[in-house]
Amino acid sequence: MSDDIEEGIRVRARELLSLGEVGCVVGYERSPKGRIRPAFVYDAGDVHRLVWDQTCHHNLMVYLRERVAPSRTNEAAPRTAVVARPCDVRALNVLIHEGQVIREQVFVIGVACPGMLDGEGVAEHCQRCKERTPVFYDALVGRAPKVDVLDETWADVAGLEAMSPAERLAFWTREFDRCIRCYACRQACPGCYCFECLVEQVDPSWVSIAHKVPEKAFFHVMRAYHLAGRCVECHACDQACPMHIPLSLLNRKIAKEVKALFGYVAGGDPEIPPPLATFRKDEELPL
Amino acid sequence: MKAITREALTTWLDGLTGRYTLIAPRLVEGELLYRSVTASAEIVLEFRRTVLSPKTFFLPDTQVVLEVEKRGTETTLAEPEVVKEQVIIGVRPCDARGLRALDALLLDRPPADAYYAERREKTTLIGLACPRLWEDCFCTSLGGAPDDASDVDLMFYEGRTGYWLSVVTEKGAALVEGLRTEETEQALPASDISGERVPVLAPDGWSALFDDAYWQRLADRCLSCHACTYVCPTCRCFDVRDDTTAAGPGYAHIQRLRAWDSCMAAAYRRIAGGHNPRPSKAQRLRNRYYCKFCYSPIDFGAVACVGCGRCIAVCPVAIDITEMLADIQYPISST
Numbered sequence: 001m002s003d004d005i006e007e008g009i010r011v012r013a014r015e016l017l018s019l020g021e022v023g024c025v026v027g028y029e030r031s032p033k034g035r036i037r038p039a040f041v042y043d044a045g046d047v048h049r050l051v052w053d054q055t056c057h058h059n060l061m062v063y064l065r066e067r068v069a070p071s072r073t074n075e076a077a078p079r080t081a082v083v084a085r086p087c088d089v090r091a092l093n094v095l096i097h098e099g100q101v102i103r104e105q106v107f108v109i110g111v112a113c114p115g116m117l118d119g120e121g122v123a124e125h126c127q128r129c130k131e132r133t134p135v136f137y138d139a140l141v142g143r144a145p146k147v148d149v150l151d152e153t154w155a156d157v158a159g160l161e162a163m164s165p166a167e168r169l170a171f172w173t174r175e176f177d178r179c180i181r182c183y184a185c186r187q188a189c190p191g192c193y194c195f196e197c198l199v200e201q202v203d204p205s206w207v208s209i210a211h212k213v214p215e216k217a218f219f220h221v222m223r224a225y226h227l228a229g230r231c232v233e234c235h236a237c238d239q240a241c242p243m244h245i246p247l248s249l250l251n252r253k254i255a256k257e258v259k260a261l262f263g264y265v266a267g268g269d270p271e272i273p274p275p276l277a278t279f280r281k282d283e284e285l286p287l
Numbered sequence: 288m289k290a291i292t293r294e295a296l297t298t299w300l301d302g303l304t305g306r307y308t309l310i311a312p313r314l315v316e317g318e319l320l321y322r323s324v325t326a327s328a329e330i331v332l333e334f335r336r337t338v339l340s341p342k343t344f345f346l347p348d349t350q351v352v353l354e355v356e357k358r359g360t361e362t363t364l365a366e367p368e369v370v371k372e373q374v375i376i377g378v379r380p381c382d383a384r385g386l387r388a389l390d391a392l393l394l395d396r397p398p399a400d401a402y403y404a405e406r407r408e409k410t411t412l413i414g415l416a417c418p419r420l421w422e423d424c425f426c427t428s429l430g431g432a433p434d435d436a437s438d439v440d441l442m443f444y445e446g447r448t449g450y451w452l453s454v455v456t457e458k459g460a461a462l463v464e465g466l467r468t469e470e471t472e473q474a475l476p477a478s479d480i481s482g483e484r485v486p487v488l489a490p491d492g493w494s495a496l497f498d499d500a501y502w503q504r505l506a507d508r509c510l511s512c513h514a515c516t517y518v519c520p521t522c523r524c525f526d527v528r529d530d531t532t533a534a535g536p537g538y539a540h541i542q543r544l545r546a547w548d549s550c551m552a553a554a555y556r557r558i559a560g561g562h563n564p565r566p567s568k569a570q571r572l573r574n575r576y577y578c579k580f581c582y583s584p585i586d587f588g589a590v591a592c593v594g595c596g597r598c599i600a601v602c603p604v605a606i607d608i609t610e611m612l613a614d615i616q617y618p619i620s621s622t
Contacts, residue, residue, distance in 0.1 A: 033423075037605035040507040058604065062510065178315055180339070180348070180517045182549075184603050187510035200554055209528045209546040211348035240603035242338060242514050243318055 002053040005111055008141030009083055010047045012109050016081050017044040022107050023078025026063050028056040038063065052083070054117040059236040060084065061091040061101075061190035068105035081107035089134035090232035090267025091190035097273050100193055110137025114145040116235075125235050125248070128152055136270055157253050172217060178243045179216040185247050186223060188240035191230045198222060224250035229258045229276045232266045288475055289468035292449040299466050300327035300376065307411075308373040310344055312337050321375065332377050332445075335421045340382040340520035340595065341375050345389060345406045346547075348517075352402060352527070353543035370406055374462065376413040376443075381426045381595040383412055383438035385520025391587035392523055402545075411458050414439030419479035423596030425609050428485040431593055434478040444475055451475050485609045486616055487590065493581035497573075500619045505611060506569035508604045513549035515598035515606075516575065521583075521591040524548045524555075550575055576611060 013025040027050040029039030036055045040063075041047055060082050067080045084092065089110065095101040112133050115126030132144040163171060186192045199207040199219045208215050224231075224247075231251040238248050258264055262275040291299075303309050304325055311330040313322045319334055321341040354365040386407075393400035394407060417424075417433035426432060436442035440459030444451040452468060453475075454460045488496075516522040526548035533540040548555060551571050557563040565571050583591035592608070599607045 031605045031607055032610055033605075033607065035605040038508040040504070063507075174316060178318055178320065180514075181547075182512050182514040182517050183552075184510065184512035184514045184601075187512040188603055196554065200552065202554070205528065205530075208530050208544060209349075209526050209548075210544055211546055240510070240512070242518065242601040242603075 005142040006050070006052040009050050009052055009109055009111070012139050012141065013041060013047040013050055013081065014044045016107060017041065017047065021079065022081040024067070025050070025081040025083075025109075026060050027083040027109075028052060028058070028060075050083075052111065054114060054122070056083075056085075057116050057236070057239045059088050059091055059188065059190050059232075059234045061088050061095060062188060062236075064092070064095065064101050064106060064190075065193050068101055070099060070102055079105050079107055081109055083109045083111060084134055084137065085111050085113040085234075086129060086131035086134045087113075087232050087234040088190075089136060090131075090265075091234060093135065093267035093270050094191060094230050094232065094274060095193075096270075098277060108134070108137040108139075110134040110140045112140060112142035112144045114147060122147075123235070124150070124156075125233055129233075135268065154252070154256050156249060157256050160249065160253055172220075173213055175245050176213050176216040176220060179211075179220070179245060180243065181211050181216060181219070182242065184240040184242060185220075185237035185245075188236040189223075189227070190232070190234075190236070191227050192223065220245075220247060220250060224254055227251055228254045229262070229264060229274050230266050231255055288471055288473065289452040289454075289463075290446065290449055290471045290473075291452055291466065291468050295467050296450060297327045300330065303374055303462075306372070308371045310341065310373055310375040312377045321377075330376065332415060332443075334377075335417075336379070336424075336595070336597065336600065338597070338601070339518055340385060340597070341378060342382070342385065342389065342520050342523075344373060344375060344410065345386065345403060346393070346523055346525065347545075348547045350402060350545045351542050352545050355539075355541040355543075357539045357541075359537045367402070370409055372409045372411075373406075374411045374413065377415045378412050378439060379417060379595070380414055380433060380435040380438065381424075381431055381593040382520045383414055384426075384431050384435065384593045385595070386438060387589055388521035388583065388587070388591040388593075389523050391583070391589065391591075395587075411441070411462050412439040413459075413462075414442040414455075416442060416444045416478055418445065418476075420482040421596070423599040423607075423609075424482065425485045425594035425596060427480050427482065427594070428487055428609075428612075429590060429592055429594045432478065432480060444478075446476070483609075485594075485612050487612055488580060488615060490581050490584040490590075493577060496615055496618050496620075497577075498620070499615075501615065502573040503569045504619070505606070505614075506567075506572045509551075509568050509572050509606060510604055511551050511553060511568045511571065512603065513551050514601045514603065516549040516551055517547060518597040518601050520593060520595055520597070521579065522549075522575075524550055550578070572606075576608070580612075 009027055016022045025041045027039050028036055029049045030051055031037055038058050038060055039049055096103050115122035127150040130149055133140060207218055235248050241247060264275050308323050310321055311324050312319050312334055313324055313329050314331060319331060319337045324330055351367050356363045393403040414436060420433055436453060436455050440456040442453045442455055525545050527545050530542050530544060531539060532542050556565040565574060579592040580590055
């Protein structure tokens with residue numbers, strides 16, 4: 001199955017590059033040590049570098065805004081092709097709605113995704129994912145695999161909710177204590193594209209430069225709020241964190257609230273704009 | 288050669304906790320980190336590589352360097368608290384060697400950095416030799432070795448039932464005074480130094496590659512996070528900022544903080560007026576490597592990389608410094 005997808009990606013990439021349809025194909029490759037990583041292929045002769053399997057956990061949409069953001073395309077920048085799983089396309093959807101990426105500048109090589117591996121089996125968040133194929137694409141590789149989708153029980157969030165405020169504070173203090181403020185979570189997140197992050201702003205300086213729990217907690221909680229209704233649950237943050245902090249748990253709690261309030265799943269439908277970027281005069285919230 | 292059983296070591300370490308701040312690899316929520324410990328039972332000495340080096344005990348990730356209190360017209364200045372004598376056990380030879388890069392900037396040339404100098408003076412390093420090079424390690428390519436005792440005060444080598452022990456400095460000798468050890472005639476088991484040797488370009492070879500297209504291509508996948516710089520035992524950049532921590536009518540409390548900073552950050556190099564001489568991530572990634580292999584040796588006399596492999600292990604997008612060193616033997620501009 002992965003081999004079919006891999007070959008499909010290569011064929012499409014070769015075609016797009018040799019026809020001059022795109023200037024670059026962003027996909028995955030293996031490092032000389034065999035580690036999966038983002039790949040940038042500019043030449044049709046290099047498409048053999050592209051690979052695909054169930055360890056391709058990076059959300060490649062993070063690379064689009066530096067290539068095909070509206071501010072970048074004045075000089076008739078070449079289009080970019082990108083390999084995208086269903087969650088990646090949800091992220092792309094968010095970016096397009098927010099005016100960060102011009103849809104026409106991107107060629108989406110959609111992947112029929114069986115879910116990413118986490119240790120022995122398919123990661124839990126992938127088992128919950130209802131989409132086997134992306135909500136849109138320009139070309140699809142692979143065939144939608146039959147997968148038993150886990151019911152959305154929010155069991156992970158329930159664990160958090162069952163804690164008293166003091167217990168929750170203790171839990172997150174323990175987790176954030178080992179954060180090193182490397183911002184790998186933010187940099188790996190397609191939803192985080194601020195030119196200057198609030199925690200790094202100098203004038204005015206909102207947050208101290210200290211690597212202490214209050215600053216770290218502020219950063220993570222702020223980031224989670226900024227991703228309300230925008231986080232696509234790709235878990236790129238968890239994957240990037242060198243300290244293995246369960247960052248996506250914060251996003252999950254907020255995703256649950258957004259689902260309950262708006263019936264909205266981030267990026268799930270290209271036609272529906274994100275609720276927190278929408279204003280309706282007559283709207284009433286059951287708050 | 289002295290040898291010490293695990294039991295004797297435990298007793299000795301427990302004794303040290305009363306007299307010193309004892310710092311050791313300790314499991315914190317599943318991650319092995321250097322932290323202060325109160326009992327030897329917390330210490331983990333069987334490990335490969337910790338996520339972070341112990342550099343924070345010399346150049347803290349966060350440090351108050353000055354406190355100012357203003358009441359009406361009266362201003363009081365307070366210096367930071369004095370550091371207690373500290374012992375760090377379980378220091379890998381590469382991390383200890385990394386302190387050379389910190390010394391070069393903060394200690395060796397006057398004026399020395401008083402805060403760093405104090406911590407360096409008050410710290411005794413107990414090394415723990417690696418039996419071999421672990422995954423991603425390349426210390427032997429940079430003049431180090433898994434059992435190199437040059438930069439520690441005491442060196443431990445793991446044996447079957449205990450540790451071999453070699454006293455390197457007077458500081459180390461003072462620490463083991465009274466320690467129950469056995470003299471042994473047996474030769475120390477040498478560490479296995481096999482493993483791939485990475486070619487390291489000489490400092491004067493780098494300037495010709497400065498404009499090579501390679502850096503742009505390498506940085507394509509870089510996320511511009513700070514992970515590589517913070518886990519690095521030789522990265523030593525910091526930022527200093529004054530924070531008002533409390534203020535009211537006729538009253539203010541101000542802290543001057545020094546904290547780790549990273550050259551991977553977009554704003555790192557930004558100057559007054561808003562100009563940024565290194566606006567692109569390719570320029571920043573290139574700078575990190577040039578700092579290590581070109582600028583540091585030229586300015587301070589030594590390469591600022593010890594081959595610990597941490598930046599390789601933590602990079603979320605598998606950028607590999609050894610791959611870069613191999614790649615630049617055949618620059619794009621020459622092909």
